[in-house]
Amino acid sequence: MFIQKPRGMHDILPDEAPLWWRLERTARELCARYGFEEVRTPVLEYTELFRRGVGEATDIVEKEMYTFEDRGGRSVTLRPEGTAGAVRAYVEHKIYSLPQPVKWFYIGPMFRYERPQAGRQRQFHQFGVEVFGSDDPACDAEVIELGIDFLAAAGLEGLELELNSVGCPDCRPEYRRRLQEYFRPFAGQLCEDCRERLERNPLRLLDCKNASCRRIADGAPVITEALCDACRRHDEGVRRHLEAAGIAYRLNPRLVRGLDYYTRTAFEVVEGAIGAQGTVLGGGRYNGLVRELGGPERPGIGFAAGLERLILALKAKQAGEPAKTAVDLFGVAVGEEADAALTRHLRRLRRAGCRALRGFDGKSLKAQLKAADRSGARWALILGEEELRRGVAILRDLRTGNQKEVPLGELENWWTEERDYDGSPQS
Numbered sequence: 001m002f003i004q005k006p007r008g009m010h011d012i013l014p015d016e017a018p019l020w021w022r023l024e025r026t027a028r029e030l031c032a033r034y035g036f037e038e039v040r041t042p043v044l045e046y047t048e049l050f051r052r053g054v055g056e057a058t059d060i061v062e063k064e065m066y067t068f069e070d071r072g073g074r075s076v077t078l079r080p081e082g083t084a085g086a087v088r089a090y091v092e093h094k095i096y097s098l099p100q101p102v103k104w105f106y107i108g109p110m111f112r113y114e115r116p117q118a119g120r121q122r123q124f125h126q127f128g129v130e131v132f133g134s135d136d137p138a139c140d141a142e143v144i145e146l147g148i149d150f151l152a153a154a155g156l157e158g159l160e161l162e163l164n165s166v167g168c169p170d171c172r173p174e175y176r177r178r179l180q181e182y183f184r185p186f187a188g189q190l191c192e193d194c195r196e197r198l199e200r201n202p203l204r205l206l207d208c209k210n211a212s213c214r215r216i217a218d219g220a221p222v223i224t225e226a227l228c229d230a231c232r233r234h235d236e237g238v239r240r241h242l243e244a245a246g247i248a249y250r251l252n253p254r255l256v257r258g259l260d261y262y263t264r265t266a267f268e269v270v271e272g273a274i275g276a277q278g279t280v281l282g283g284g285r286y287n288g289l290v291r292e293l294g295g296p297e298r299p300g301i302g303f304a305a306g307l308e309r310l311i312l313a314l315k316a317k318q319a320g321e322p323a324k325t326a327v328d329l330f331g332v333a334v335g336e337e338a339d340a341a342l343t344r345h346l347r348r349l350r351r352a353g354c355r356a357l358r359g360f361d362g363k364s365l366k367a368q369l370k371a372a373d374r375s376g377a378r379w380a381l382i383l384g385e386e387e388l389r390r391g392v393a394i395l396r397d398l399r400t401g402n403q404k405e406v407p408l409g410e411l412e413n414w415w416t417e418e419r420d421y422d423g424s425p426q427s
């Protein structure tokens with residue numbers, strides 16, 4: 001019986017893989033420009049890390065994690081996001097004792113047990129960055145700038161940056177209290193989730209998607225009025241630097257992010273007013289997280305962007321572009337001796353950087369030439385007993401049909417000259 005892939009998982013087939021390379025290359029090049037270095041953490045962590053790092057009262061931890069016992073009886077979880085693992089690595093390797101700030105990025109798969117729908121998979125990919133050890137508003141602005149540059153380089157248009165401050169442990173408790181005071185009389189009209197949030201995580205009442213909850217949330221007090229002086233100054237600093245960088249933003253006091261560890265700056269990049277469904281990048285400051293996960297007091301800020309949606313945008317953009325030639329040369333041999341010689345000479349050409357294929361299974365000359373055409377190769381290299389005896393190969397230009405003989409000893413030279421003359425890019 002045929003076994004399908006698990007629900008919500010998907011295959012990236014070779015026709016799509018080059019789009020992934022391109023997106024990942026864009027991320028890496030941009031990160032290098034801003035001085036971010038790559039970190040690769042395991043996809044599997046102890047469950048406790050996410051309980052503490054993401055927060056007990058979040059949808060991710062309550063409903064969406066792939067959690068199971070390993071054979072040693074320890075509870076482990078496939079990472080639902082990248083920040084907790086990065087912070088764990090930062091603490092575990094005592095990176096906090098090095099000169100700060102430390103600027104990291106990651107690219108990789110994340111796992112959430114959500115209901116699969118268009119553009120949402122249970123295994124999905126994120127590009128994210130984290131900066132540890134700086135509380136400077138200029139740092140917030142730089143992280144946002146990198147995110148915006150990345151999305152623009154990926155070809156996304158009509159983006160809007162939404163910005164808010166979610167306060168700090170000094171001013172948030174008071175705001176929390178005000179929210180509870182406001183929402184309590186409406187408790188009967190709230191959805192089941194929100195009734196629970198009212199006591200455990202009242203900030204989340206502001207970003208519920210339920211229509212009735214939304215209507216009530218519209219009249220709720222906004223955090224902007226409740227910020228302490230330090231948070232207000234920080235927020236003004238971030239805006240000053242964004243304006244200096246020429247980055248437009250829209251203040252959204254309802255932007256709270258789903259995670260408990262965020263402090264002060266919170267931001268999202270959305271696709272032209274589609275609402276929460278259109279969020280392509282989100283992040284914020286998390287000054288309490290390093291301490292929460294057993295490290296010293298160190299501020300942090302980061303963002304994460306889902307790559308599946310960007311791949312869709314790239315695909316749409318590329319639909320009209322002609323496919324690029326991925327093959328330079330296709331080897332064709334007639335006879336057993338020539339067949340073995342072909343193996344030897346193709347190896348030389350590949351070592352010289354030539355993208356060279358060959359046919360298998362002893363097909364006829366005609367069938368092999370047909371395969372050479374189908375491969376999209378520029379050249380066919382033809383080798384028979386006669387050519388072998390004379391120490392030459394026939395090189396046929398598959399675009400023009402012209403052909404010439406090249407001494408076997410000169411194949412690398414021939415290739416190097418052709419490549420330079422043709423100016424075809426080498427990967």
Ligand SMILES: [Zn+2]
Binds near residue numbers: 167170171172230
């Ligand atoms: Zn504050």
Ligand SMILES: [Zn+2]
Binds near residue numbers: 192213
């Ligand atoms: Zn609700």
